[in-house]
Amino acid sequence: MKERPLIYLDNAATSWPKPPGVMEAMEKTMRESAANPGRGSHEMAVKASRVLFEGRKMLARLFKIANPNDIAFMLNTTHALNQAIQGLLSPGDHIVTTAMEHNSVRRPIEALKRKLGIQVTYVPVGTDGILNPDDIRQAITPSTKLVALTHSSNLLGTITPIGDIGALTRAAGVPLLVDAAQSAGVLEIDVEAMNIDLLAFPGHKGLMGPQGTGGLVHQAGARARAAHARRHRKPFRIARAAFYEAGQV
Numbered sequence: 001m002k003e004r005p006l007i008y009l010d011n012a013a014t015s016w017p018k019p020p021g022v023m024e025a026m027e028k029t030m031r032e033s034a035a036n037p038g039r040g041s042h043e044m045a046v047k048a049s050r051v052l053f054e055g056r057k058m059l060a061r062l063f064k065i066a067n068p069n070d071i072a073f074m075l076n077t078t079h080a081l082n083q084a085i086q087g088l089l090s091p092g093d094h095i096v097t098t099a100m101e102h103n104s105v106r107r108p109i110e111a112l113k114r115k116l117g118i119q120v121t122y123v124p125v126g127t128d129g130i131l132n133p134d135d136i137r138q139a140i141t142p143s144t145k146l147v148a149l150t151h152s153s154n155l156l157g158t159i160t161p162i163g164d165i166g167a168l169t170r171a172a173g174v175p176l177l178v179d180a181a182q183s184a185g186v187l188e189i190d191v192e193a194m195n196i197d198l199l200a201f202p203g204h205k206g207l208m209g210p211q212g213t214g215g216l217v218h219q220a221g222a223r224a225r226a227a228h229a230r231r232h233r234k235p236f237r238i239a240r241a242a243f244y245e246a247g248q249v
C-alpha cells in the first residue's frame with residue numbers, strides 16, 4: 001500500500017517537525033554534557049550547568065528580563081501555571097481570570113475553589129473574542145491576589161492587550177500571571193515593559209523545542225532585589241550577589 005504523506009496540523013498542541021538545529025543540539029548535549037547540572041564539580045557537570053545557563057540567557061533576552069535566574073524550568077506550560085496558581089493563592093483569596101482560559105488555568109482554579117474556598121471572577125470576552133481591560137479593572141477587589149489570563153487564545157486566536165492590563169494590575173498592586181502557551185516565540189513579549197509578574201511558557205510549541213520543556217518567569221525576585229538595592233543603597237553588593245547566583249563568580 002502506498003504511504004500517504006503526513007500533513008501535521010497540530011502545532012498549537014506541540015510543534016512538529018522540530019528544526020534540524022534543535023535535534024542536533026539535543027544529540028550533541030546527550031553525547032557531550034548530559035551530566036547532572038549544579039550537583040557536581042566534575043568537568044561534564046560544569047559543562048551541563050553552562051549549557052543550562054546559556055539557555056537561560058537566551059530566554060532572558062527573548063522575554064526581555066534582566067536576570068536569567070528569574071526563570072524556573074518546568075515540564076510544560078501546564079506545570080508552570082499550576083506552580084504559580086497553587087503557590088500564590090490561600091483560603092479566602094480572590095482571583096480574576098477570563099472565560100476563555102485553557103483547562104490548565106481553569107482546572108487548578110476550580111480545584112482551589114473546592115479545596116480552599118477561593119473566590120473566582122470569570123471575566124467574559126466580547127463577541128469579537130477580545131478582552132476589554134476595563135472589565136478586568138472592574139473585577140479587581142481588595143481581596144484579589146492574582147489576575148491570570150492567556151496572551152493568545154487557543155480557541156479563538158485572539159490576542160489579549162497584555163500591556164494595557166499589566167499597567168492597571170501594577171497600579172492596583174495585584175500580580176499578573178500570563179499564559180504564553182500560544183504566544184512564546186510567536187508574538188513579542190516584553191515582561192518588564194508589559195508589567196508581567198509571572199509568565200508561563202512552553203518550550204515545545206512556538207519555541208520549537210522538545211516535549212517536556214517549559215518554564216515560569218517570576219519577576220517578584222527582581223523587584224525585591226531592586227527594592228533592597230534602593231533601600232540599602234548598595235547596588236554593587238546586589239550586583240555581585242546576582243552574579244554569584246548566576247554562577248559567574
Ligand SMILES: Cc1ncc(COP(=O)(O)O)c(C=O)c1O
Pocket residue numbers: 012013076077078079102104150152153154179181182201202214
Ligand atoms: C492557551 C493554552 N494554555 C496552556 C496550554 C498548555 O500547554 P502545555 O501543553 O505546554 O502544557 C495550552 C496547550 O495547548 C494552550 O493552548
